[in-house]
Amino acid sequence: MSHDNSSRSGGFGHRLTIAFTINGRGVTREIRPALRLIDLIRDDLGLKGTKPGCLEGECGACTVLVDGDAVNSCLYLAANIDGKSVTTIEGLSAGVDGPGLDPVQRAVVEHGAVQCGFCTSGMIMAIESFKRQCDTDGVVPNRERIKKSLEGNLCRCTGYKKIIDAVQSLFEQVQGADGAS
Amino acid sequence: MNFDLVSPTTTEDLLRAIDEHRGRRFRFGAGYTDLLLDLEEQQDNELTVINLARLNDPSFTSIVHDGGEMRIGALVTASRIIADRKLQSRYPVLCQAAGQHGSRQIRHTATVGGNLCTASPAGDMACALVALRARCDILPARGDARSLAVSDFFLGVRETDLKEDEVLRRVIIPTDDGEVKTHSDFIKIGKRRSMECAVVSIAYHIESDGDDTMTRAGIAIGSVAPTIKYARSACEYLVGKRLSSLGPSERDEFAAKVVEYASPISDIRASAWYREDVLFNMSKSILENH
Known part of the structure; x- marks a missing residue:
């Protein structure tokens, strides 16, 4: 973060310069100190896939990844992504092998785990982060653990069953690929 | 929401920032999960947030x-x-x-x-x-x-x-590195299981030796007083006893000692008598499920 001196106040009304990565692309922006990450993502970067829901950390609709960890972008200070990597729902469908659906998105589509769709992008980012952690730890989670991992994401349409089915299928595929039972 | 932000990266810079803001309005920001909600309400144009998130110590x-x-x-x-x-x-x-x-x-x-x-x-x-x-x-x-x-x-x-x-x-x-058997949990009663602020909570950490005799007990209760309370006399009651041989009357006596530290209020989330009753039963249960 560039300040004249990081320990000193730049004075009210001053702006900060932050450099970060958004969906794999490096960017630099000048921001207000009190700017929230969700407002940077939606209003400044124009990425509208991240949804504003409760704006108080309850619903999870605004979930994005910061250095791979799911966070509520409504409760995250934009200044603190300086030097970090942010992934939004748009970064998943860009795909590593070109445009297309990411495995989590595909599982959600295949299981009909979407109704109105408002919670979906946050839900998918939360699943993405949980899946990565399970893969790193070598864990195949049971349904209870999957439910626990999604406690910060509200869906008022589906009743959650199909969403949990979709998450479970991601781990069954992994097991199948490994030939493990 | 408007505030100025100071982001020290070293402890020396942090202490200097605190010193410079003495007598002025400032708040510390770390994880921001509470602070941003708090600041959302305020219309203070003179507030500085000392951002601890960039600190590298x-x-x-x-x-x-x-x-x-x-x-x-x-x-x-x-x-x-x-x-x-x-x-x-x-x-x-x-x-x-x-x-x-x-x-x-x-x-x-x-x-x-x-x-x-x-x-x-x-x-x-x-x-x-x-x-x-x-x-x-x-x-x-x-x-x-x-x-x-x-x-x-x-x-x-x-x-x-x-x-x-x-x-x-x-x-x-x-801490000490001796071999101990630990019986512990954090039990939180809320209106639902997730994302809930406790209506009553209890944290306990009980250590026993090879003979099952309790050598250390720590019990704290939340949401039943203005601050979190350490239930000292309940902890002292356990030390020296065997966890597996406590009878129903001893469990009741222990639970009554825990409740002595509670002074709950009735509010939007629960009534005082409910909090007290739940605390009594939770306290008994921690000696039953081990």
Whole structure:
């Protein structure tokens, strides 16, 4: 973060310069100190896939990844992504092998785990982060653990069953690929 | 929401920033899960946030197990506490409390220091730290660090002993490396299972020797008084007894001792009598399920 001196106040009304990565692309922006990450993502970067829901950390609709960890972008200070990597729902469908659906998105589509769709992008980012952690730890989670991992994401349409089915299928595929039972 | 932001990266710069803001309105920001909601309401155009999130000093950011003590930096997140193997095996109650804190998204950013400095009577990690008789290590802008028990750190609802020119650096849990059997948990009763602020909570850490005799007991209760309370006489009651041979009347006696520390109020989430009854039953249950 560039300040004249990081320990000193730049004075009210001053702006900060932050450099970060958004969906794999490096960017630099000048921001207000009190700017929230969700407002940077939606209003400044124009990425509208991240949804504003409760704006108080309850619903999870605004979930994005910061250095791979799911966070509520409504409760995250934009200044603190300086030097970090942010992934939004748009970064998943860009795909590593070109445009297309990411495995989590595909599982959600295949299981009909979407109704109105408002919670979906946050839900998918939360699943993405949980899946990565399970893969790193070598864990195949049971349904209870999957439910626990999604406690910060509200869906008022589906009743959650199909969403949990979709998450479970991601781990069954992994097991199948490994030939493990 | 408007504020100025100062982002020190070294402790020296942090202390200088605190010193320079003496007598002016400033708040510390760490995980921001409470602070941004708080600041949303305010129309103060003169507020500065001293941003601790960019601080690069291991004494604030790491978990260290060093012989006689376990030191947890104030900026350590709930997720990191859950994942720490040393804490899992030695002080599982802290991991259990961190695991029930907020949601996965909140746990990735919320810090242990924030949970203490918010000084909510419903604090989750704070309740476990009181049960473990942890101490706060506090750094002033000028002069020497001081230390005090976490239970003495809380003065009232959202009120701590932290002076205007001080910052919480870390919490310290005294420890020994002896072989002990640990019986612990953090039980939180809320209106639902997830994302809930406790209506009543209890954190307990009980150590027994090879003979099943309890050698150390720490019990803390939350949301039943203006601050989290350490139930000292209930803890003392257990030490020297065998966990497996406690009868129903002893369990009742123990639970009554825990309830003595409660002075609950009726509010929007629960009535005082409900809180007291639930606390009594929870206290009994911790001696039944081991």
